[in-house]
Amino acid sequence: MKNEDLQGLIASWSPNLVFTEEGSQYLNVTVPIEELHSIMSKLKHNDQTSLDYLFCLSGVDWGEELGVVYHLESTNFRHSLVVKTQTTERENPVLDSVYDIWATAEFHEREVFDFFGIEFTNHPNLKRLFLTDDWDGFPLRKDYEDNINMIIK
């Protein structure tokens, strides 16, 4: 499906979505966090989009907000889509987990929790993945400082 058809179909599901194509080679959709799980579930199970392969889940610190970017692809039609969501709460950010839709999200969401501190509801095993359990702080945030280990150049 082409990008215009995809945009038309997905826009009919909710009025709060923002579409853009500039600055990227795929179609980007920004979804508010309350509707994340229902839109993702429709994206996978709908016969015309059928986006059943999640190939990248990355956390980003946009400066004032913390967000997650999902890259999706369909194995039947070979079209791709990028879904973004963000939250302005930096002290205790909470998002919905998509583990029940794509099983690969289990490890990816643990990595995002480890580096950014975003908690995911309904996750089976949300613990730190790469760092030790008693590590203090979230390293990939932009305001992380570590004077003991890091030698800045």
Added chain:
Amino acid sequence: METVTLNSNFKSEEYFINMGPQHPATHGVLRLLLTIDGEIIKKVEPDLGYIHRSIEKMCERDSYQQIVHLTDRMDYLSANINNEAVCLTVENALQLEIPERVKVIRTIIGELTRISSHCLWWGVMGMDVGALTTYFYGFRDRELLNDIFEETCGARLTMNYNVPGGLMFDIHPNFVKRVKEFITHFKSKLPEYDRLLTNNIIFQKRAIGVGILSREDAISYGASGPVGRASGYSCDVRKHHPYSALDKVTFNEALRSEGDTYARYLVRIQEMWESLSIVEQLIDNIPEGEFRVATKAVIKLPKGEYFQKVETARGELGVYIISTGLKSPYRLKFRSPGFSNLSLLNHIAVGGKIGDLVATMATLDLVIPDIDR
């Protein structure tokens, strides 16, 4: 085979055992926490982070040429293909016109790297199952490829030959002759590999029917590379999103449908044959031209987001760069194939024995610095 039933006076309980970070059968520093009942596995939980070198944080302060140097050390067995991924992302963002000569040479060196990685995989696979001879045979053929790389690129393992804009040096005058000699030599060695391991009854009994993965599970867990192709999921990035000179060659995708350890083994052996045929199609017609396009000394990408996928020997590697116009990226994320392949270990190892776990992990072909980054 008759089954033995336990006397009802015996009770069995679950036992917790640790396959520690230093272990000869986990390829690198991976710690597995196993919950077992006798010899049957009930749960596998991997514990990562023993080689986490914070590459993504380093990339936020490095220039783009320095990032290429770091990707060599992530998945060191397909180092050239990792370099190619970052170089292609930068070149697509700057919209540079790459000469044909560079594309053909990059594809040839990428396929030779894939053969070298599969040689090492084959050697270590036999060693894990118990056949020590295969270790020496696999490394003997890998040494010939290391000689070719050393003459052209300058190093044996971490080559750093691709730069944004082209190649670092032109190829050596002996390159074409030596690659052709290698192809003839290796075509007589692959049937030897088959005689040693593929048709060996002991190996077949250990590999057939072990660690079965269905197609829906492969897509849902994000498996790619030979692991996905052995379950019937056609996921070769070289076919669906071709890059460099791969749209000019014809080759078959190695697909099987059983999804067990033996199928993953056969897929990799067939990939070696296909890579040999790709190199044969390209080696005689390398076009003339320049080997590098001039770029500025300090590269700055325009504002935006860029994504590039390539097919390494392990699966699909993705490079995602968010740039705000400065000389370092704002956020760089590597989507590594081993990370998704490891998450299905719990799904396919439960219910089997510990020996089956070792054979399954050998065919998943994990390189732990690729997972931990």
Added chain:
Amino acid sequence: MGIDRKNEPTGQMSKVPEDFPGKVIPAGNGANVIVTSLDKIINWGRSNSLWSLYFGTSCCAIEMMQTGASRHDYSRFGFEVARPSPRQADLIIIAGTIVNKMAPVLRRLYDQMAEPRYVIAMGACAISGGPFFYNTYSVVKGADHVIPVDVYVPGCPPRPEALLEGMLMLQDKIRTENMKHKINPIEGFDEGL
């Protein structure tokens, strides 16, 4: 040391001169077994059969495996088998980067080895942190912050010939050791000497 003449059986001619520097141990059937300096023979035996522990964390592990394969073979020099268990090894080759999470594991493996034990630091990462020196929060900048090191082999990764030269240098070091006056390198290491 001298020659013990008290228990010499009669009728035997002693062929050993008076100013002989070594120690003569009379054997059971009347023959003389001459042992020159005891240290030299024991050191020769120890240095020619060092068995190393499997400890490769990242890219240098592949070059260590190539050194053990058939083109550059390290079993010509006596490093025949690589043992998986630290109780049976007497050399540990640190091939790869050491990270904050891995450092206690390395220290525990070193403590489990039996003395005398030796350490080779292979590659730039084990010497000083290597390419991962600046801007990282999790790399230990050199394996000698954790255990005492005997030989350093530079390179990223070092060629197999370079690793063989490092191993031969360690053999030279062992041959000149004196068992009586040996200093254990782990003493005083934790206090920062």
